[in-house]
Amino acid sequence: MVGLDHEGKVKYVLAESIIADETGKSYVITLRKGVVAHDGQPFTADDVLFNFKRIVDGNLQGATTIGPIDFAATRVLDARRLQLVFQQPFSILVETLAGLPFYFMAARSWREDNVVGTGPFRFQDFQPGAQSTFVRNEHYWDEGKPHLDAVTVLNMSDEITQVNALLSGQVDAINYLSAQAVPQLQAAGMVLTISQTGGWAPITLPTNTAPFDDVRVRQAFRLLVDREQINDVVYGGYGTVANDVFAPYDPASTTFPQRERNLDEARSLLKSAGHDRLSLTMITNDVVPAQRSVAQLLAQQTKEAGVDISVQFENATTFFANSYLKTTNMAQDYWYYVPYLANAAGATVPGAPFNATFFNDAEYGRLYESAVTTSDAGRQAEYVHQMQQIDYDRGGNVIPVFYPIIDATSSQVGGLAKDVSGWPLGNWNFKELWVER
Template sequence: MNTETSHLTRRQFLGALGAGAAAVAGGGLLAACGSTASSAPGSGTSPTSALAGTPKRGGTLQVGLSGGSSSDTLNALNPLQSTDFARTLSLFEQLTIYGPTGALQYLLAEQITPNATATQWTIHLRPGVTWHDGKDLTADDVIYTFQRITDPKSPTGGAPLLQRVDVAGMKKLDAHTVLVPCHAPYSTFPEAIAGWYFNIVPQGYDPSHPPAHPVGTGPFKFKSFTPGVQSVFVRNENYWQSPYPYLDTLVLSDYGDESSQVNALLSGSVDVIDLLSAASIATIANGGKKTLISNTSGFTPLYMRCDQPPFDDVRVRQAMRLCCDRPEMLKLVFAGHGSLGNDIYDYADPAYDHSIPQRHQDIEQAKYLLKQAGKENLEVTLTTAPIAQGTVQQATVFAQQAGLAGAKIHLDLTTPAVEFGPQYAKFTFAQDYVIYATYLTQIALSGLPTSPFPETHFSEPAYTALYNQALATVDQGKRYEIEHEMQRIDWERGGNIIPYFYPTIDGYAGHVNGLHTSVTGWPLGGFDFKAMWVS
């Protein structure tokens, strides 16, 4: 890891305190860089599944968000908790985003183009975008933002994905154009900066001391903020993406537990709630309210360290994968909602190789592989914590399934602070929580020996060579072929068990319109409040 990320913890990067954060869904934007929209995992994921009627302007939306605490922040470059993302991505915006189907879309960038070798990119900003204080968004703001993200004294969440970028060499070509040189070919640069830590901030913004009254380019403007309690935002009347937003006022309130959220929705205290368990679906329906379920490309892998016994033997890793009854696990954890995983990252990525056979439970083959490896009486500890929806239940079900092959999986139930603390990526067998990003972006974060979060510690020189070859390949079709080679290696020898891609379950009242699903793994269509309206 280079000095840009040496002080960045997993908790800083992910937000660690539960499932949920946000990506603005950006309805109506153009696809970027040759990417095409892919259909969402499973069924019921049309991005217009809860739209109704002609949008009406005005009114207030009361939102009951899962989580939040006195450590809530408005920090645009280092949000930590899901509630932080709901706030910052209502106030600020990115150059590119992952849309509701997972396809890359432009937002503040109108176009991003590479040179022939992907060692240099040119960002063309969308003209006519203004900050909440009326000033124009310019190239200087973009350069300043990248400099703050990669500040070696205090790197923020996006720093790991800018290691190939020569931030010091970025140049302003004119008021709306930025030249971005790279230390090495970086064909996926536009996808990398679509991550959730690349909000563009105005010059002078200090993420170590974020302003109490933040100014962004987003659809809503700041009015008030009480950490752990409530935020109030108002419509940005000069927002560049007409006709959004429809609401006059957006109120975001924190809720410490799901039952309180559900009761608030049923009583009418709030209009929408997020990140529910499958158990709340019937309660909400019986109370006359509605649920919106998104089959996402987010996942909670069980990761095995490939450099430590017993998982340094690929036969043991394959046996563990064959123990998993994926349909049963999805049924038990999410009442069948979600999509089956195949131990490969990012189902919604157009580069995902659907031709690789779906892995099924095979207890006899698992027993055979364990015996061949001399591990027929395998005992291993799986560290688990409530880091996301269903993770502890997932671990419990897996331990039961592995027991059918004679393996004894001892569960070590801990806390999110421990799971994402100093021991993160040092556990022999543990879990993680991963929001959608494209395949190569996720590999950069966790799939290489040099990654900032190398959970599985998988290391094959040929695999790393394929990764570097992919980043040097501008032609998308040829790059996908390379990615498929990598995914085959993941499936055959990798260290992740990805049983499923989890669903997000949200509740809402009948007078709320404009909600839509999203494969990104964030709730409420990616906290896309700008598209919501009340009737």
Template sequence: MNPLPPPIQPPERRAAPGRAAAPHEVAASPAVGAVLRSAVSRRGFMGLGAAAASLALAGCGSGSQPGAGTARATGEPQRGGTLRVGMTGGGASDSLDAHAPVVTADGGRVMGLYDRLYEFDPDYKLVPGLAESAEPRKGGREWVFRLREGVRFHDGRPLKPQDVVATFERITDPDDPKTGASALALLERTVAVDERTVRFELKEPDASLVDSIAQNSMGIVPADYDPAKPVGTGPFTLGSFEPGQVTVLKRNPDYWSEPPYVDEVHLLNFNDQDALVNALLSTQVDVVGQLPLALVDVVNTDPRLHTVLSETGNWLPFTMRVDTAPFDDARVREAFRLVVDRGQMVEQVFSGHGSVGNDMYSPFDPGTPTLPQRTRDIAKAKKLLAEAGHPDGLEVELVTAPIQSGAVEAAQVFAEQAAEAGITVKLRRVDSTTFFGDGYLKYPFSQDFWYTRNFLSQTAQGTVPGAPFNETHEADPEFRALYKKARATMDEKQRNQLIQDAQKVLHDRGGYIAWGFFNQADAYQNYVGGGFGHRIGMPVCGFHMRHLWIDQEGK
């Protein structure tokens, strides 16, 4: 078997992410609940603009302006303490299910509780996780994984190949397929070969299998897994869970790799960004995941705080259903892409902390082509609309929600830009719970957000019939054929050429307006150490929170 890289580690230390299932409530501790309710009760105390002003005042006269990039706590990592992580976007549909994460906080839970056979390192390269090696056979129709020795579940039972088999049978259950099922469409069966070997048998070659099983929704669970009482092999065990409020994760002292430094992680949900920033200012949280990008520069003037910025493949697309008027006409879709001033979008929505997109996803995939950048062209947009039967423009509804920092702002900017082409955009703003409710994936014109993924994995999740999140209802036969052929091509050079061709179809007539990619910004109190930048896209070191530690004296 080919040698493979070591398990994921932060760059500065090399020592040893279907719909969500209905959540099962586990009572939160009274102390944690009190802290959270205290923080949320302040949500109306100051607006985001006032919070920014307060942050600026905190930095005045300090003579210190910490920059972004690395954690401020110095010296040897310390063990112990409770790390409080604040985020927004949670709700009643929050889940503990290893195979059905949807919102950001779900990602924190699945990354903390479960491990995957393979993981992504900070550069978004595949590295071994619970498997120490992977080898394709029979031209990619089989993949053989060798499991690590000494791995145990939270309840003390050893990891066995039968658990891996049961995990993937659960994910691909035809009566209840989970989030990653579409990426495993070619999987015929998983076989326990011996006490440490598992073989994946496929209907046809799949070059993307390892990438697919490294996604956060592919955590390995025991054969008798119950999401109401989750057991995994991850660095943390479950302490308590209150959907939309707080999740308590406890250090797993028997973790197969280096155990976490902190004793507990509390994932705290806040109703909006104002409450989140207030909690940071009042030291009610130690880390803020997904800091509003408009506050990055201001936070860095506060001597108590610092930020870690990461370049990612995260994107906030506008989604046009290609099977629904007016977007069933490719000319209308092209016109909508042409009204966007992408540079202005990145500047206004991301405060410049991002890069322009060219209506293709997966910027880190080696197969993503470099095509001429699409730029704003109002005259051509009007011409296309007229040719499509809309000489006087048209009116559309855009459904938006605070599903991710910048989403609502992006909708507002788009509405302003589109007006110049005679397009009237009526915004229908809903809360995140409503957005991800019964109407999700049905809106003719809407938004979504995605973390970093490579092309084949992203397409399996969102851009082909049968994908769990086919928000554009994409069904282009040429695109599907190219995707299918690329997935079955083991030769990297040939596969990348097929991906280039497929990406061009997406660019020319797909249902996405992929206008930009945003940097990931996390804010840390200076007594928190171990933070690092990454391309994974998820907050707080890609939710690899076991690397974080607290300087008790600095606190």
């Protein structure tokens, strides 16, 4: 329905317009003309309603971030218009729909064994652990796109395999590369697209467990981190030094004084909290590149202040099965860019479904409720500022760097743009790509 452009601004996709009434509780969503699903059937307001019910009734990822929908009052007005009604004002519907849980708008004929959507490519084949194939959607609403006849996504176990596949001509594009891969690919004449992004991979401090239930310890950790070194050593200087507050491209975001490493102040805070020395475990993973490298460098940095961190690696399968949203140890998370309030709904408000720090701040929660129920943009921006001040002062996420996205393609590939989303290949924007053979 809604997406983000390459600069992080909200844009309509399947929706032509989304207009709220004066109460902020009721929206009319109007679909653009000519949207057809993969099975050739018109995609209508009934399909949009089906998706909201599918997500909420199925308690899927977006169920707790969308706001309380009043399905009894919600109704289809005609083939292109849905009146979506909430139980209370919900002013961030458009931003929320730009998030990942709402990317896939399924047709009512969708089943697990019959994947029918509206995107530029339709599903053809899936080989677990090997590859997925998608073919051009001849019914796609955006005239002239996609340019490609098909896209095959290969699963590759490591970066060396990716690089060799590109250099040998086995593949046309590779993604999620480390800075260390750049010189070899440049020397071989490959095309590098390096995006500065709003994607963030925080060090998560479990605020419900000692020692991180003491705000002084959380504040100390913010001062232990050498952010510039992490950016230079791990990300090759391609990232953007961050300040423990997410959503840098949100118009309401606040700029705070940049934190600098201060070991003396960090030691003082730890001592006042009763922790002259600390021995901790940090769980790292390979969900995205550089996670393990960040953890290892952090362990070196904190040792200078008497904090010993044992880094424990888990592959993605083990991490999500055993540790994510469960561990009482330090860990790492991964977020792409979305506007602040939509991101907070998933990550940091009390009861958020992906609150990896277990942050449960009543004031923060009240500010969020005030922000999403007001239609006054100025007041909402002030609530966001106050929430971000809490993130900055006492939140559980340490965000050293907004990570870069490094993609590489052969010289035959065109159409790839830099993108701030934190997703590779222009926010998976395959519909814009072409290949000259």
